[in-house]
Amino acid sequence: MTETNPADIPQAVKDEAKRQLDLLRRGAVQVYTDEELLRKLARAIIEKRSLRIKLGMDPTAPDIHLGHTVVMGKMRQFQDLGHKAVLIIGDYTARIGDPTGANHTRPVLSDEQIEKNARTYFEQAGKVLDTNPDRLELRHNSEWLAKLTFADVLKLAAKMTVARMLERDTFEKRHRAGDPIGVHEFLYPLMQAYDSVVIRADVELGGTDQTFNCLAGRDLMRDAGLEPQIVLTMPLLVGLDGVEKMSKSKGNYVGITDAPNEMFGKLMSIPDALMENYFTLLTAVPVQEIQQTLSSMHPREAKERLAVAILTRYYGQDAAMAAAAEFRRIFSDKEKPSEIPEVAVKTSDLAGGKIGLARLIVLAGFATSNSEAMRLVTQGGVSIDDEVITDPKTQVAVTAGAILRVGKRRWGRLALK
Secondary structure: OOOOOHHHOOHHHHHHHHHHHHHHOOOOOEEEOHHHHHHHHHHHHHHOOOOEEEEEEOOOOOOOEHHHHHHHHHHHHHHHOOOEEEEEEOOOHHHOOOOOOOOOOOOOOOHHHHHHHHHHHHHHHOOOOOOOOOOEEEEEOHHHHOOOOHHHHHHHHOOOOHHHHOOOHHHHHHHHHOOOOOHHHHHHHHHHHHHHHHHOOOEEEEEHHHHHHHHHHHHHHHHOOOOOOEEEEEOOOEOOOOOOEOOOOOOOOOEOOOOHHHHHHHHOOOOHHHHHHHHHHHOOOOHHHHHHHHHHOOHHHHHHHHHHHHHHHHHOHHHHHHHHHHHHHHHHOOOOOOOOOEEEEOHHHOEOOEEEHHHHHHHOOOOOOHHHHHHHHHOOOEEEOOEEOOOOOOEEEOOOOOEEEEOOOEEEEEEEO
16 A cells, blocks of 8 residues: 555545454454554555455364464454455464473474364364455465575575574573474564565464564564554463463363353353453453443452453344253252253273273363363262262263263263173
């Protein structure tokens, strides 16, 4: 876009650009810079064009959780204002693994793992983003990164110094601690920055942990003679434990493909202190309404409203209200769920008609490993037919129709096959 003299911008355009900026500023931590974004918004209105809004996602895991949707929700806001989302599936950057927050070199994923994960990303992203081709451009960065020659990579590497790389807190901490840093990890921020050059991004979105990478994109675009992208960063969503950022590996996550009742139950378990944060980052409830809800409602009622608002985005209002009713029935009225899924136990899994309790929990899909299952048992969260069992080494006699309960939300009706 060509530069526009601020004096030539009609007041109506200035007002609309300011309105958009105020909306986009909701929940954001930092914008580099507000003034530049305001100018870009105004020029886009005058020129009747859409800004190109970049978000890159490395398919390093098969599922997207609510923490990922914080920046995706911001991208949807841009789409709703008429701008175009450019979602980059980082199938090539995933070969390195983003060093952000890592205290060691990440393991290299196989091509098969990357491809399998990438296939699910677009389907899940469609639960948040407008997938209309006029509003969404889907790219894979292997399209351009795989074509770079070794000479091209050397030229790219010359754009940044080692001293600048070590300014990044992840690298600086590892260097100071004497932990190894692979040379290939230094290339990651440059690869992400090069993505911005190729797609000519107007704005790049990212979590606060992506600030260094996104700002590198500004530098690389400027060096290429392009107008540097705006960088808008969003906070990292704290997980259900109220301490760590949401992460599947930490078990404190809500997956966007979780069943409605499971999602609702998880959201009702968040600490009260997180409600305002979740309302702001995961819903479109107006700020004034959020404040009124939190100040005038009992925390349980406010949390229920939050859970309904989030579920409505992914499953619709009917499913959200049904999940709320089911939650009240189980936890307020102390009843069992109206539908309890069957847990099939093969006779070949039994020894003398019994099975280890930890093994049973894993077979039911309520834990991913025996060690996790044993931890759940020792914490007192496991019962069979309402009898709590706290010894993880217990051998259980499997009775068809018996009810296995793990934690507050996971139920299974045992069946012999």
